[in-house]
Each structure stands twice: as C-alpha cells, then as structure tokens.
Amino acid sequence: MNSYEMLDMLNGILNSTGLFALTWRCPVMWAIAGLFIYLAVVRKFEPLLLLPIGFGIFVVNFPLVPLMGTSEAGYPELLRVFYHYGLEWEVIPCVMFLGLGAMTDFGPLIANPKTLLIGAGAQLGVFVTFIGTILFGFTLKEAASVGIIGGADGPTTIYLTQHLAPHMLGANALAAYSYMAMVPLIQPPIMRWLTSDGERKIRMRQLREVSKLEKTLYPLLACLVIAILVPAVVPLMGMFMLGNLMRESGVVARLTNTAENDLINIVTIFLGISVGATMHGDKFLNAKPLLVFAMGLVSFAVCTFGGILTVKVMNLFLKEKINPLIGSAGVSAVPMAARVSQLIGQEYDRKNYLLMHAMGPNLAGVVGTAAAAGMLLAMFE
C-alpha cells in the first residue's frame, strides 16, 4: 500500500464518521435532549416517558446515524420501523389506552356521575387555544392538534396529531407530557386565584359504594355512547373500555395483569423513543415548536380554568355543593391532577379528603378529552 492509497483510505474512514457532517443544530438538540433527560432523572417529571423521549431526541440528532431514514436496499431503519408501525399506524396510543383502562377504577365516577360535566367543562382550553393558535398562522388542523394538549392526555394528543398534523407530533407529544408532569406547578396558582377561602373548605359527602355489576357494565355503556356519538375515537376509547372490562369482570386476571404491566411498559418504551426520534433539528429548530409549547401552556391553564368554572356554575343549581378545587382535576392527567386537588384542599382544611371526589372529574377528563378529539376529527373528516 503506497502513501496515496493510505491517505485515501484515511480520508474514506474520516468521511464515514459524522465529524464533518455536524451542524450547529446537533449540539442545540443534544442540549434539549439533555434537558428532558435531566427532568426525568433528577426532577422525576414523567420519567417513564421523558427519559426515552429525551434519548430519542439525543440519538437521532447525530449526522449519518441510520435510525429514521431508509436503507440503501429500501428498508426503513430501526426507529423508522417503530414510528411507522407504532405511531403512523396508531397502534401505540390505542394499546396504551388498553393498559390504562386495565389500571383504572371508574368507581368514583360511577358513584358521582355528574362530575362528567366537569370533564366536559375542562375542555374549554382545547377550543380557546384552537382560536389563539390560528392567530399565529397555524392551519386549522395544526391548531386542533395544539389545542388538545390542554386535555393533558398523552395518547389522545398523539392520536389526534397523527391524524391531523403528523409533522407536529414530536413537539405536541413533548409539550403534552411536559405539562402533565408540571401539573403540580401549573394548576395551584390558578386554583387559588379562582376560588374563595370558603369554597376551598367545602366538604363533600362520602361517595356511595359502587357494586361490581355497575363497574362491569360501565365500560360497555360508555363504549356504546361514545361509539354512537363520537365514532372517530372508538379505536382509543374502545381499547380503554376493553382494558377496563377485563379488569372489572375479574375473569381474565392474566390478561389484565399483562395489559396493565408488561404490555403498557413495552409500548411506553416504543412510544417514547419514536416520539423523540421525530424531533430532528432540521425540522424542530424553528418558531413553531416554541409556539406549540406556549399555546400548550395556555391550553392547559384554560382547561384548568374551565373545570373550576364548571363547578362554580354547577354549584348555582346544586343543593349539595361541590368543592371547586376538584374542578381542576377535569384535565385528564390521572391521577396527578386529583392529587393536586387533594393537596390544595388540605392546605386550607387538614381533614378535607378530596382525592376520591377529584378522581371523578379526573376520569371524566379522559372521556372528555377523547370526546373533544372526536369532535375535532369529525370537523375535518
């Protein structure tokens, strides 16, 4: 081997590394990835999702990595496969809902079904933000996908965004999960601002016991109503109710166990890394994702406002008053939002136990967000 060949070989080796293809976008995206990994590891903010999302952002923002493209033979690369079959085919959000359904006890909602209206009122932010987002030059479909962030339901946000504005999936999912993690920071000031001292001290009657028969029939009934009125979200809600029926029937313990543990854990890994992988610097570093984060926060705040306001309106007509602090739990973030209601309530009355009461609107929020997503899907399809 002569010196010319040696130099040529070294040049070839150097060009096959990513060193010469690095751009300023790479370190910026690594920093963003680092922030999410930090929030997950150190601050424990939604670590199950923010950790794989952060790593996904990190790993795709290296030049020449064969992850999200297509191989020379025409086959999709590793993360592209996860993304294609998991998110583009809308498998992951639906399977996640199966697991969530298997984990959920609808007892508090069945015991006090009027809290369903709080879940509806808490969707105010979805629609208000829709309008605000259009003003920033987003298309109607993009605006709808940003608005749903306020519903604080990750799988529903992903499902709707994938349908309406797939190019915004990374930013929307990240905003949704980030704000869900920040519920204890975002909601309390709004809750204190909107409620009086007397309202915060309202004690609610203990919820009635719910029979097994009612709990078993609920998923079928909810599925029936949703399938008739908002069929567009049946893939999501159908899976949710299947998971819940498996749980409440008590006859398929092995399946329930798989759905609420192994299955949901597996899809969470693929969801996180696939969402992170969509955030390549070339597409992500512009004004739109920043606006998505800003409008997502607005949506979340207005949804919290909407839930509390709905309780206040309901209290005008009810004999037994509802503590407006549980209104903030109308955003879905289960069970974080309900815990926040409990904590704020106990700041003013140590013996006021709001957790189970707040679980009603919290679960109603899941159904409400799905209904809002269905309404928005129907608008465009």
Next chain:
Amino acid sequence: MILGRQVYSFLANNYPGVMTGANGDETVKVTILMIALVVAAVPTVSLADDFLEAPVLSGGTIVVSREGCLEKVYGQTYEEVVAFYRDALKDQPDLKFRDRGNTMVIEDFGNRPWHSITVSSIDGASVKVAITKDSWSWVLGSLTVRFIGVFAVLAVLYLSMSLSGAIITSFLSRKELGTIRAGQTLSREKA
C-alpha cells in the same frame, strides 16, 4: 400575429393618423400592438380565473358578487363542474371534498383567503357555484358547536349512567331485601 395584423389593419383604415409612424415600419408596429394586447389581456384573464385565490370556471352568469362571496350559475353538467374543481385543486393540501349527492362542498383547512366552494346542481339542468371568504364567524361557530357537543356527549353518558345506576341499585337492594326476608322466614321456620 394574425390577430395583431387584423387589429392593425382595422386601426390603420379607420384611424390613419394613429397608426402612421415616422419610418412606416409595419412589423415593428404590429409587434408593439401584439405586446400591448397581451399585456392588456393578462389581468383580464387572471381576474376571470380566480376569486380570493379560488379557481373560477370561466363563463356562466354571476348571481351574487360581493367582497366575501361570489355565486355563478353555469349551463354545464354537475359532473363537469365538479371535475373541473377536482382537477384545479388536485395538488392543494388541506382541502376536504364533501360529496352530498347533488352538492359538493370543498372546504379549505389551510390558510387560504377562501373558505369553501359549494357546487350544487339546480334541477339537473344547470349548476350553481358559490365561493365564500374565510371568516372568523365560521371558525368560532364551529368550535362553539363542538364544545357544546362535548357537553352533550358527556351529558348523555351522565344520564345513562344515572339511569342504569338507579336500576342496578334498586335491583340489588330488592335482591338483598329478598335474601334478608328469606333468611328471616328460614329462621322463623327453624324456631
């Protein structure tokens, strides 16, 4: 060029002073006249072919024409007009074609100045095309209705849950009461 020569001959015959140049070069004059005609025709064509950037089929009779709305009636078949719009908008993203039998509504979900093009058949003989401007009232109205729709969905679920809950509770309490009574009868018999 032939059209230019004909126009030139017409002007030269009727207004000899206007078309007589200093060097009498007819070809140059005809070329200038052609360019002038093309330039004059361009804005006419573009005005006739779009309204708020939405394509407009040429011909037809204008029924309504104001800032936010254009309505025209054509003597063509419904299928021809729909085919024209399908072809004219085939590469445009964020559009929805809603076929409602004798009416085709094309809605824009992008950021175009127009909101919808409605093509409707009038008694099978003629076709009306209405183009409307994008408006906030549509967005606000649509979102308000959908927000109310979310309430309606959850209210229906609320009512059905309340009803089924009441039925199940009463059924279970009757069953429980029956069990207690049966127990009492049994204990009386035993006694």
